[in-house]
Each structure stands twice: as C-alpha cells, then as structure tokens.
Amino acid sequence: MSVDRDRLARIIVSGIRDIEEWRLGDPELAKAKGYPREFPAELLDDYGMLFIDLTLDAADGSLVCHEVNGPNAVGSDALTGDSTARAENEARQAVRRVREFGYVNADGSLGTKVVTVHAHQHWQFFRTGGEFFPRVARFADILESLVPGNTVSCLSANDALGEDDVSVVMGDVPAVCANITVNPQNGMFEYLGRPIVFMGNPNLIPELERIGRVSHLCRTSGEVNLRPMHAWRLCGLVHDKAGQQDLFDNTGVRPLRHFTAGSVEEALQKSKEMLATGPVVLKPSDTSGGTGVCVVVPGMTDSEILGALETLQSECREKYGENIEDVIFPVQGFEFVRATSYPMDDGDHLWDLRMAVLFEPGKAFAYPVSLRLTPEPFDNATFHTNRRQWISNVSGRRETLLKSGMDDDVLRKVGMTDELMEQAMKACVRWTMKAWDCTVRDGGNGGAVYEDFCEEADKPFYRPEKFKA
Amino acid sequence: MRPRHVGTRYPVIEPIRDRWSARSFTDEVPDAKDVCSLFEAARLAPSAHNCQPTRFVVGIKGQGSTHDRLFACLYEHNQVWAHRAPVLALASTTRRRFSQATGEFLDYSHSMHDLGLAVMSLILQGTSLGLSCHPLAAFDAEKAQEDFDIPPLFLPGIIIAIGYVGPPDVLPPDLIERETKQRTRRTLEEMVFDGTWGEASTLLAQGSGDHGDESS
Numbered sequence: 001m002s003v004d005r006d007r008l009a010r011i012i013v014s015g016i017r018d019i020e021e022w023r024l025g026d027p028e029l030a031k032a033k034g035y036p037r038e039f040p041a042e043l044l045d046d047y048g049m050l051f052i053d054l055t056l057d058a059a060d061g062s063l064v065c066h067e068v069n070g071p072n073a074v075g076s077d078a079l080t081g082d083s084t085a086r087a088e089n090e091a092r093q094a095v096r097r098v099r100e101f102g103y104v105n106a107d108g109s110l111g112t113k114v115v116t117v118h119a120h121q122h123w124q125f126f127r128t129g130g131e132f133f134p135r136v137a138r139f140a141d142i143l144e145s146l147v148p149g150n151t152v153s154c155l156s157a158n159d160a161l162g163e164d165d166v167s168v169v170m171g172d173v174p175a176v177c178a179n180i181t182v183n184p185q186n187g188m189f190e191y192l193g194r195p196i197v198f199m200g201n202p203n204l205i206p207e208l209e210r211i212g213r214v215s216h217l218c219r220t221s222g223e224v225n226l227r228p229m230h231a232w233r234l235c236g237l238v239h240d241k242a243g244q245q246d247l248f249d250n251t252g253v254r255p256l257r258h259f260t261a262g263s264v265e266e267a268l269q270k271s272k273e274m275l276a277t278g279p280v281v282l283k284p285s286d287t288s289g290g291t292g293v294c295v296v297v298p299g300m301t302d303s304e305i306l307g308a309l310e311t312l313q314s315e316c317r318e319k320y321g322e323n324i325e326d327v328i329f330p331v332q333g334f335e336f337v338r339a340t341s342y343p344m345d346d347g348d349h350l351w352d353l354r355m356a357v358l359f360e361p362g363k364a365f366a367y368p369v370s371l372r373l374t375p376e377p378f379d380n381a382t383f384h385t386n387r388r389q390w391i392s393n394v395s396g397r398r399e400t401l402l403k404s405g406m407d408d409d410v411l412r413k414v415g416m417t418d419e420l421m422e423q424a425m426k427a428c429v430r431w432t433m434k435a436w437d438c439t440v441r442d443g444g445n446g447g448a449v450y451e452d453f454c455e456e457a458d459k460p461f462y463r464p465e466k467f468k469a
Numbered sequence: 470m471r472p473r474h475v476g477t478r479y480p481v482i483e484p485i486r487d488r489w490s491a492r493s494f495t496d497e498v499p500d501a502k503d504v505c506s507l508f509e510a511a512r513l514a515p516s517a518h519n520c521q522p523t524r525f526v527v528g529i530k531g532q533g534s535t536h537d538r539l540f541a542c543l544y545e546h547n548q549v550w551a552h553r554a555p556v557l558a559l560a561s562t563t564r565r566r567f568s569q570a571t572g573e574f575l576d577y578s579h580s581m582h583d584l585g586l587a588v589m590s591l592i593l594q595g596t597s598l599g600l601s602c603h604p605l606a607a608f609d610a611e612k613a614q615e616d617f618d619i620p621p622l623f624l625p626g627i628i629i630a631i632g633y634v635g636p637p638d639v640l641p642p643d644l645i646e647r648e649t650k651q652r653t654r655r656t657l658e659e660m661v662f663d664g665t666w667g668e669a670s671t672l673l674a675q676g677s678g679d680h681g682d683e684s685s
Binding site (some may be wrong): 042043247249250251361362430433434437438440441442449451452453455456 | 517518519520521567568569570571572574620621622
C-alpha cells in the first residue's frame, strides 16, 4: 500500500478543525469554466500571489473589496484541490533569487547553503494545514527539480539546519521569526545564519518588527532586502488597507471611503465624522484573520466608540503579544458595506468572494477561490454587537458556510453574474498592476502618481504628439 | 582617460568636459563594483511621470555568453572595434507607460528621451570612474529582442560599449583618425535662441565666457 503524502497530511490535520478549502476543488469544473483565467500583465516582472476579498454592495450592486491579502492567505487549493501552481510560482521565484544573490556556481551547484521560509498563520487561530503543508512539500519537490544536483530537505522551525544545500523550513509565524535575523552588512534576511532566498508570508515582517529584528520603516527604508518575499513589492500594501482602496479607482471595483488615524483620539474624531454617512468598520494595521476588526454605528457615544477601539487593541495584544501598539497603528476606518443577501434557513447571511491572482513575469492568472458566508444571519439592529453577523473569516466555520467560487447556484443567489465575475477578475489583475506600479513610482499612501492625475484632468499635460518627428 | 576636450567658453563639470566616445579599449575588465555604479547612476535618472522605463542587459567579456550575444547584435561597422570593449550593455525602454489614473497603458512619447537621460547618467558616472562609455545605435534591435527574450512592452534602444580607453593604433586606419582628431561642436549661438527661432540669445553676449576651456 502506498499513502498519498498530501492525503496523509490532510488526514492528520482534519482532526483539529482544519478549514479544508481543498475539498471545494474540482479540476474538471475549473477547466470547463476556463479557470484560472490568464491575463497579459506586462507590467509585472516578478512572482507573487494575492487574495482579494470582494463582495457586492446591496445598496447599488457595485463590486467592492473588503481587503487585499498577500501570500499569507490561503485558499489556493480551492480551485483544483491542490496548490501546485502556487508552489511552482514560489519555487521559480526562489530559483531566481538563488541566482540573483550569486549562490550558483558555474556548474549549477549551490556555492552557499540557503534557506526558504514558509510560515502559516498563528496556529492558535488558524487551521490551514491541509493547504499549507502539502503546498510546501510540493514547493520542495519542484525546487529540487529546478536546482538539479543539489539536495533539498524539509524542516520544522524547531529543527537545527542540516547539511543539505537548501533547507525548506516551515512553521508558524512566531516560530520561524525567532530564528530570523538581518545581516547588518548587506541587509539580507538570514535563518540561523544562512541566507534566506524565499519567504512566503508577508506577516513575517510585522512579527519581525514586533520582536525588534527590523524597524517599523523597513518596508520602505531599504534597511533590509525584501526581494526574498513572495510578491515582495507589495509587502507594504498588503498591510495598508486604506492604500489598497485608493488603488481600486478605475479598476471595476468601487473604492471604499476610508480614513487613517495615528492615535485613538484621531480615530475617535474621524469615526464620528464618517458616522454621519453610515456605519464604520475599524481595522488595525498589520493583522490578519479579522483580528481586532470592529464596527461602530451612528448614534454611538464617544465612550462607546472608545470602547470599540480598546477592544480592537486588546484583541491584537491577545493574539500577537505585547509591543503591538507600534504595529497596529495607524488604525483605519472604512464605510461599512452590507453585501447582497445569501438566504439560509436562519435568515440572510452576508458573504464575500475570495479571488486569487497568481502572477509571474508578463502574465497573471485569476480565479475565484471560495465564497465565505458569515456564521450568523445579518440583523441591522444588532450587527454592531456581533461580529459573526458581518465577518466571514473562515476559521472554525461550519462546512455549509464555505462555498465554491465556481458554484453557479451559490453565485446566482448573491447576484454574482458571469459578467460580474469577469469584471471582478479583470479588476483584480488591474489592481495588481496598479499596486506593483505604485510601489515603483513613489505611489505613497494615496496609491497615486501626481502627474498621472494631472494628465487625466488635463489631457494636453503630456501631449503624445510632442516628441513625434 | 586620454583627454579630447572640446573648447568651451563657460565652465562645465569635469565628467561632462572629459567625456568622449572611445572606440579603442584596453583589455582591463572594470571592477564589478564600478560597473554596478554605472547602473546605479542610471537608476537615479529622471523620467516622465517617474516611469523609470529603462532596463539593461549587461555582458562582461569572458563571463558567460551575454557579451558575445550582445556583440552579435551589433552591425558590422561597429563590430570592427567594439569587440575590444570588455563590457557591453543593452539599454531598452518601455514602448508604453502605465497610468495610475486610468489603470491602462498609454502612449509614451518620451520613452526614448527618458532612456537617454538614464544612459547619460550612466555615461557621466563612467567618465568619473575613468571609463569611456560609447553608445551605439547601429545594432539589430529585432535580433536583440528575440535573442534576449525581451517582452514586447520593451524596445531595445542602444548598446553601450564600456571600458578603459586604449591606444588608437590598434584600430583600423580609418578609425584611428576619428579616434584622435579634434572634436567639434555646434556653437552656443547656433543652439540657444530667445525671441526668434534661429537668432542667438542675447544671454550669450551677457556671459563673460572667460571660465571655459578654449585651449584644447
């Protein structure tokens, strides 16, 4: 008898409430629907993956985005049941870096023993092992095939490094970060003293900030070489939820109104201003999985809003540990969007659709991952007291609350037509290009380049004919 | 670098004064750090909308095949001397530019201009390091595009021959003269106007013109 390695890993973690999005996978259906959909993306010149959480605004039917997640997020196996495409994308980036950093000898052997780091979310809160462990194992297999003649081994964060040319280390964010340092000579990340050529989770950065290995400015200051990170250019943006919204302008997804606040006092003031037009969602920076996210509604007193902000901070402290204040500010506020309804026996549930964008030099692949329903039905009178009515985080969910992004019946119920799905995929790819471009061109927090907008407002600003002979 | 100054009436910074496009190079391969400095200088060049359109493919003689492949893209009349350059660099630029405002690619009429700014930054940095950087327009851009798998978005613009200036007598006879003769330039009056196109600016008469380098 032979045991499928992926299957074995999934059997092991199934007993600890693993989310098991891989069960949604259907390769035949994906093929029939043309997923993943390939788009030209000439602007993109490196590798990466994003997960973009979309929904439809019940008020006007427009596509909106709750947030863009980096390659820390999961669900890449919900299309076909495995994450081979993602693992190959990661491995190709790793090989690119091995060469770029000068670790390959003329004969193809590695002149330096290197490490790749793969981190899943804080295990206490997430159960994504059925996707994560098979993916990392697949990564190791593909990497070994791409660097023939070199040895590759998989290790846990608790293992000492061996003599293999490439050590593929996996563990949760705090565990692997404990072994990561920055070489002050060249700004390279190192794992137990060996150079890191791939880091698969942008949430490593805030954790390294929290434990004092890098400064809070490291994503822009150049003090560390971020190129080992998957989707490295977007390391800052995946945690800048407000900046993400600006970039949705002219993509096909309506940007949400938002603010940023550097202190509790500022968050109170700006919340009160935005409450004039409806409920406001407050989110801490640099967190994931809905931690600390809360909503305030019109009519709340100052002390009630401050109470929500205190809850936001205490939840982050509980999940990530002390010294979190420097990381979670600025707090960001967004207009609350009530999604179209998904009717269930207990009432109408809100939902979001996670869209994946896997990209490589010159092209991007988009596909719907899963449609996630809120655990409890929405009640306009009480939702601000119960996050389970409006956050569709996948942790610990009932199976019935996680639907395939290819399920036509589910999509029809929420009003997600084929046309809207096409629009959503195109918008997500366009957002990815705008984001990549923005980080190259001093896009800053506004996600904009001044001249582009001058030109849009005043077409002759840069006349195309100016330089024609 | 062997000086070949053009006479000037007004002072210019040294790298501009000293720069010229050599065809004869010594065998000495520049230090990798110096070559990297050239591209660092190009990286800092200005560009319309801060597009940063320029990309380089660099080949060092004797290190891999890139130098040979770049050399093969040169037209023959450049190959007769450029084979001595220890470094060849292909500079390409984007044909279109991406707009944050529209989320689409737009015409980019300044593309070659911006490539030129980057290349000039590279050239001046090279001059300050004692390197001559000779830009070559005569090469097969389509061949370069294909051989180096350059994406369609990019347009190969120029190949730059880089190295330390060598003795002119290694060149073919017709090039020795070109390598050593007095360099000439249009006068300022022929290129700086004010109210009427073609009429020299009166500004030129106001400058004292006594800080230049008329001697060489």
